[in-house]
Amino acid sequence: MTAYLIKNVAILGGAPTDLLLEDGVVASIGAGVSADGAEVIDATGLIALPGLVDLHTHLREPGREDAETVESGTQAAALGGFTAVHAMANTEPVADTAGVVEQVWRLGREAGYCDVYPVGAVTVGLAGTQLAELGAMADSAARVRVFSDDGKCVSDAVLMRRALEYVKAFDGVIAQHAQEPRLTEGAQMNEGDLSGRLGLAGWPAVAEEAIIARDCLLAAHVGSRLHVCHVSTAGSVEIVRWAKSKGWNVTAEACPHHLLLTDELAASYNPIYKVNPPLRTAADGEALRAGLADGTIDIVATDHAPHPHEDKDCEWAAAAFGMLGLETALSIVQETMVDPGLLDWAGVADRMSYAPARIGRVSDHGRPIEQGAPANVVLYDPSVRRTVEPSESASLSRNTPYAGMELPGRVVATFLRGTATVLDGKLQ
Ligand SMILES: [Zn+2]
Secondary structure, three states, rough: HHHHOEEEEEEEEOEEEEEEEEEEEEEEEEOOOOOOOEEEEEEEEEEEEEEEEEEEOOOOOOOOOOOOHHOOOOOOOHHHHHHEEEOOOOOOOOOOHHHHHHHHHHHHHOOOEEEEEEOOOOOHHHEEEEOOOHHHHHHHHOOEEEEEOOOOOOHHHHHHHHHHHHHHOOOOOOEOOOOOOOOHHHOOOOOOOHHHHHHEEEEOHHHHHHHHHHHHHHHHOOOOOEEEOOOOHHHHHHHHHHHHHHHEEEEEOOOOEEEEOHHHHHHOOHHHOOOOOOOOOHHHHHHHHHHHOOOOOOOOOOOOOOOOHHHHHHHHOOOOOOOOOOOOOOHHHHHHHHOOOOHHHHHHHHHHHHHHHHOOOHOOOOOOOOOOEEEEEEEEEEEHHHHHHHOHHOOOOOOOOOOOEEEEEEEEEEEEOOOOEOOOOOOO
C-alpha cells in the first residue's frame, strides 16, 4: 500500500504543515516529517479537510442503472471530495428489507471509491401505509441507522410517531422529506407571484413548514431523533431554531442548490431547475445561509438526484424533480459560505463531515485529521476557478444546473483509508 507524504498542506486552512498517510491512518503530522518510500505530494496552497460525508445521495441502483449505479455515483462522490455517502432508499426495488440494504452496501464495498451507507425505507414500498422492518435493516450487515421515505413524505402522523419510537431501540434517526401531500398536489415550483405569472402550480412554503413543525413536536413527545431533509424556506429555519431552543433532538440539512439558486430561474421554463423541494426566493436562501452559519442548520447534504436526459429534456410539468450535486457541493459551499465570510474551513469540516457522520452514526468518517485517525482526507485548492462542464462528470446523468457556470475551487485529491481515489483531480 502506497504511503503519501503531503507537504505544506493547510489543515482546515491553518498554518502549512506536513501530513503522512500510511497503513490507512494519519501516521504523523508536523513540519519536516519524512518517510522513506512515500509518494510525495506538494500541497502548497492546498487545504486538507476530513473526507466529506453526504447524508443524502440517490445512487439509483438497484433499478435505475440508466441514471446512476453505485459505482458511477461513488466515483462522482470521490471527485467531489466525499469518502462516505448515505444512499437513499427510493430504488427499484425499494430498500425496505435487509436483503436490499445489504445488496447496496456490498456494491459500495466492491466499487471501492467511497463507503456507502444504505438508508432504509420507513414504510414498505415507500407507500406510507405500513412500517418496514426497521429492526432487521438495523441488524443487517449494512447496520442501517438512517431511515427515510425520501422522495415521499411520511405524512401519516401515527406512522411517523411509531417510526420515531421504533428507531430509539438502536439509536436510529428518521430523516423526513417534509412535504404535506395535499398542499402540493400537482405543484411545480415555489408558490408566489412568479408561479402565478408563469402559470406553474405553486408549492407553498407552508407545505414544508407544517410537516417540520408537526414532526418536531412528535420527536419531542416520544423522545426520539428527527432529521429534516433539504430545508428550503426561511420559515423552516425558524421552526428548527425553535425546536433546538427547546432542547429537542432535531437536526436539519440544507442543499447547495438552495444556498445558491433561486426560483427566478424557473422563468426559463428549463426543467434543469426543477427540484423537490423547489428553488425558493432570495430571502429564503439568505435565511438558509444564516442558519447554516449559526448552526441551526447542522449540515450540507447534496440530494444528488441523477436523471437520464429523457426524464429531464421535456416540458417543465412532465420533467422529473432533481439535480446532480456531488461534484459541485464543496465549490458551492465555498462560493456561498466561505468566500462571503459566513463559515471558515473548520466550519465546512463540521457541516460537511463531522456533523453528518455524527447524525448517521458513522464512526470511521467525520473524524478530525489527527494522528491515528482513519486517513479519510480531501485536498482542495480554493484559489482556482473552473467552469462546470457536464460531460466531465463521472455520473451517468447530466442534469447539473451549474453547466457553464464558473465556480471556485477544485478537489485535487481524495483519500479513502489512505488509498487515493482521486489524485490531481482524476479518478484513480
Ligand atoms: Zn427529498
